[in-house]
Amino acid sequence: MSDRISVAKTYKLYVGGKFPRSESGRVYPVTDAKGKFLANAAHASRKDVRDAVVAARKAFPGWAAATAYNRGQVLYRVAEVLEGRRDQFVAEVSASEGQAAKKAESLVDAAIDRWVWYAGWTDKIATVLGAANPVAGPYFSFTVPEPTGVVGVLAPQQSSLLGLVEVLAPVLATGSTAVVVSSAERPLPAITLSEVLATSDVPGGVANILTGHAAELGPWLASHGDVNALDPTGAAPADRPGLAREAANTVKRVLTVPEAEPDWTTAPDLTRLRRYLEAKTVWHPLGV
Amino acid sequence: MPVFEYAPAPESRAIANLKDAYKPFVNGEFVDGSGEPLKTINPATEEVLAEVGTASKSDVDIAVKAARKAFTGVWSKMPGTERAKYLFRIARLIQERSRELAVLESLDNGKPIKESRDSDVPTAAAHFFYHAGWADKLDYAGYGPSPRPLGVAGQIIPWNFPLLMLAWKIAPALATGNTVVLKPAETTPLTALVFAEICQQAELPPGVVNILPGAGDIGASIVEHGDIDKIAFTGSTEVGKAIQRQVAGTPKKLTLELGGKAANIVFEDAPLDQAVEGIVNGIFFNQGHVCCAGSRLLVQESIAEEVLEKLRYRVSTLRIGDPLDKNTDIGAINSAEQLAKIRGLVEAGDAEGAQRWTSPCPVPDRGFFFAPTVFANVHQSMRIAREEIFGPVLSVLTFRTPDEAVAKANNTPYGLSAGIWTEKGSRILWMANQLRAGVVWANTFNRFDPTAPFGGYQESGFGREGGRTGLEAYLNV
Numbered sequence: 001m002s003d004r005i006s007v008a009k010t011y012k013l014y015v016g017g018k019f020p021r022s023e024s025g026r027v028y029p030v031t032d033a034k035g036k037f038l039a040n041a042a043h044a045s046r047k048d049v050r051d052a053v054v055a056a057r058k059a060f061p062g063w064a065a066a067t068a069y070n071r072g073q074v075l076y077r078v079a080e081v082l083e084g085r086r087d088q089f090v091a092e093v094s095a096s097e098g099q100a101a102k103k104a105e106s107l108v109d110a111a112i113d114r115w116v117w118y119a120g121w122t123d124k125i126a127t128v129l130g131a132a133n134p135v136a137g138p139y140f141s142f143t144v145p146e147p148t149g150v151v152g153v154l155a156p157q158q159s160s161l162l163g164l165v166e167v168l169a170p171v172l173a174t175g176s177t178a179v180v181v182s183s184a185e186r187p188l189p190a191i192t193l194s195e196v197l198a199t200s201d202v203p204g205g206v207a208n209i210l211t212g213h214a215a216e217l218g219p220w221l222a223s224h225g226d227v228n229a230l231d232p233t234g235a236a237p238a239d240r241p242g243l244a245r246e247a248a249n250t251v252k253r254v255l256t257v258p259e260a261e262p263d264w265t266t267a268p269d270l271t272r273l274r275r276y277l278e279a280k281t282v283w284h285p286l287g288v
Numbered sequence: 289m290p291v292f293e294y295a296p297a298p299e300s301r302a303i304a305n306l307k308d309a310y311k312p313f314v315n316g317e318f319v320d321g322s323g324e325p326l327k328t329i330n331p332a333t334e335e336v337l338a339e340v341g342t343a344s345k346s347d348v349d350i351a352v353k354a355a356r357k358a359f360t361g362v363w364s365k366m367p368g369t370e371r372a373k374y375l376f377r378i379a380r381l382i383q384e385r386s387r388e389l390a391v392l393e394s395l396d397n398g399k400p401i402k403e404s405r406d407s408d409v410p411t412a413a414a415h416f417f418y419h420a421g422w423a424d425k426l427d428y429a430g431y432g433p434s435p436r437p438l439g440v441a442g443q444i445i446p447w448n449f450p451l452l453m454l455a456w457k458i459a460p461a462l463a464t465g466n467t468v469v470l471k472p473a474e475t476t477p478l479t480a481l482v483f484a485e486i487c488q489q490a491e492l493p494p495g496v497v498n499i500l501p502g503a504g505d506i507g508a509s510i511v512e513h514g515d516i517d518k519i520a521f522t523g524s525t526e527v528g529k530a531i532q533r534q535v536a537g538t539p540k541k542l543t544l545e546l547g548g549k550a551a552n553i554v555f556e557d558a559p560l561d562q563a564v565e566g567i568v569n570g571i572f573f574n575q576g577h578v579c580c581a582g583s584r585l586l587v588q589e590s591i592a593e594e595v596l597e598k599l600r601y602r603v604s605t606l607r608i609g610d611p612l613d614k615n616t617d618i619g620a621i622n623s624a625e626q627l628a629k630i631r632g633l634v635e636a637g638d639a640e641g642a643q644r645w646t647s648p649c650p651v652p653d654r655g656f657f658f659a660p661t662v663f664a665n666v667h668q669s670m671r672i673a674r675e676e677i678f679g680p681v682l683s684v685l686t687f688r689t690p691d692e693a694v695a696k697a698n699n700t701p702y703g704l705s706a707g708i709w710t711e712k713g714s715r716i717l718w719m720a721n722q723l724r725a726g727v728v729w730a731n732t733f734n735r736f737d738p739t740a741p742f743g744g745y746q747e748s749g750f751g752r753e754g755g756r757t758g759l760e761a762y763l764n765v
Contacts, residue, residue: 065721128430129430129757131756133737133739133741134739135739135740136414136737139732141735141737141739141740143741143755143757148745240537241537242536242537244533244535244536244537245536245537247532248529248530248532249529249533250701250746250747251528251529251532251544251746251747251748251749253750254536256539256541269432271765278726279726279741279752279757280720280726280728281726281740281741281742282728282729283728283729283732283735284730285731285732
């Protein structure tokens with residue numbers, strides 16, 4: 001009786017800054033890459049999706065209106081807290097993805113660095129993507145990028161942390177809010193990431209993370225009238241056309257994603273930031 | 289005030305060089321389309337203007353093949369500096385033939401000559417001139433080094449600004465190195481086919497621009513064609529959604545410019561006479577056939593009566609009639625179908641209890657005309673406050689606080705444009721921030737420029753036209 005029994009963690013959803021169980025009461029077993037039981041994850045339902053969209057919509061005006069400096073600091077704080085939990089993430093990524101410790105470490109480091117990269121973009125997007133328009137007339141005309149709104153994200157199925165960060169961070173950096181469905185088989189880093197988000201000044205509802213199946217929850221996100229954009233990365237390629245058709249009913253922005261999951265370790269660019277921005281052009285007459 | 293009568297001041301229709309028959313333009317030649325020819329009419333008189341050959345599905349195939357060959361063989365390989373010169377030539381040719389184009393546009397569309405002459409045609413030329421300069425500067429557009437064109441672009445444009453929408457579509461596509469297959473609207477194909485002549489005069493390589501007149505089925509054939517890389521559509525939200533559904537699951541890149549239900553918001557401290565001019569311009573420009581028209585007037589309650597009174601007086605001075613008369617303010621509704629749609633929505637406004645006022649101006653008894661109409665006492669739930677009317681019909685609502693104005697303005701699935709009228713600068717900027725719309729006009733309305741991105745939020749579509757932002761729609765970025 002000398003071996004200590006560890007305190008096992010109950011993994012829950014992250015909605016509106018809180019950690020509820022699925023309203024459906026459902027859970028599903030999560031195993032490591034070798035099939036060993038790790039935990040029962042909450043199995044999110046349609047109602048959980050709707051609750052998460054309500055939370056994301058509620059949080060949107062405040063997050064969109066936060067100063068870019070403030071959003072940058074909040075996102076940088078996420079990286080700080082991620083760094084503090086580095087060992088835990090290495091263990092979870094290693095177990096989830098079946099990666100050797102060295103590889104898992106480099107993936108977690110890349111995820112932290114990626115978060116820092118996006119944090120630094122918040123106060124540069126408007127300068128880089130906005131414009132003063134030299135119109136042919138006595139008007140002052142300028143164009144500023146603005147967040148699209150509530151973004152539904154089907155996170156990549158393979159890359160449990162780095163891929164998740166690459167699909168979530170640009171949404172938050174632009175000032176949009178997110179409802180994310182995590183990898184179904186590898187959800188534990190996502191749940192731990194939600195604990196990081198909850199403890200790093202990200203306002204409740206700005207990021208909502210559901211564990212469950214993209215095939216089941218994707219259509220509800222795609223057809224939801226209050227979701228403004230959809231990232232179908234984690235959907236099976238065969239399901240993506242259907243999701244895009246559903247999204248068309250409300251003219252959602254649908255991200256174009258490659259057939260196979262990309263190599264997330266390659267350097268990011270502005271593509272994902274640009275996809276979640278609307279260009280607003282403002283005109284005013286000039287005169288005295 | 290003394291009332292001065294206007295003498296007729298008609299522009300000569302001979303300037304339009306109207307021909308009896310027009311043909312589709314494929315691979316640099318005017319060809320016999322295998323579709324059923326259509327007759328395009330003058331909506332101001334209902335007389336037939338010309339017979340126009342239309343494309344069939346097989347013609348779409350031929351045009352796409354020509355566009356593909358021109359893309360791979362010539363246009364995408366050509367240095368940007370050379371491509372630019374073709375666009376500059378086109379811009380100049382439009383300027384040279386601007387009077388002809390303006391008259392033809394007014395004949396075919398029904399819009400007043402003062403608008404086609406002073407707005408549509410010069411802005412179309414400006415779009416080619418602006419984008420010409422981008423052709424050899426794409427590396428500096430902010431999308432990384434050497435952005436590449438997408439390939440063949442299928443473009444479908446509406447009838448409200450036939451030549452201008454063509455310019456918005458073709459200029460950026462060509463500047464970025466794409467080739468195009470464009471379908472003008474069924475009721476307004478003529479200026480697009482004169483533009484085809486301009487392409488010939490500019491010695492544009494064959495196949496770079498192809499123009500296929502036809503109805504919605506030809507648009508659908510373009511959208512579903514397997515060898516088209518990009519679809520650009522301007523038109524109704526309903527059709528836009530259908531196109532988005534159709535393109536779903538294909539690698540085609542899509543941009544949509546759809547409908548709107550813009551709020552034009554007037555605060556009590558606004559310069560009222562200017563605001564009234566802006567309101568009139570916002571909703572009665574081009575007979576209200578404007579996707580970004582200011583069709584919902586939100587007036588602060590304290591000045592609502594005063595604004596309505598000034599507005600009714602000003603609107604009653606608008607002259608409706610012959611589009612070719614230089615003194616005409618409001619021309620013809622583009623088609624019998626559109627006129628019926630406007631009438632239907634106006635009847636809904638009556639039935640739902642809004643208070644209707646129609647200008648007492650004399651209305652021609654031939655042709656499709658609709659007298660300027662203002663509805664007061666409009667509530668947000670009424671169809672005339674929610675649905676796009678696309679005609680000279682204004683709905684007036686009131687508000688008390690800036691927050692309420694924002695809430696009402698944003699209470700729509702659309703988000704194309706908005707107007708703000710107030711003398712307070714900080715309020716303008718605050719409102720501009722709050723409004724979910726792609727274009728915000730403050731103390732002005734309906735301003736367009738090739739350097740200023742234009743496009744909508746949510747159900748008004750995605751993608752932008754104009755400015756650096758607009759180039760993205762035609763690049764592989």
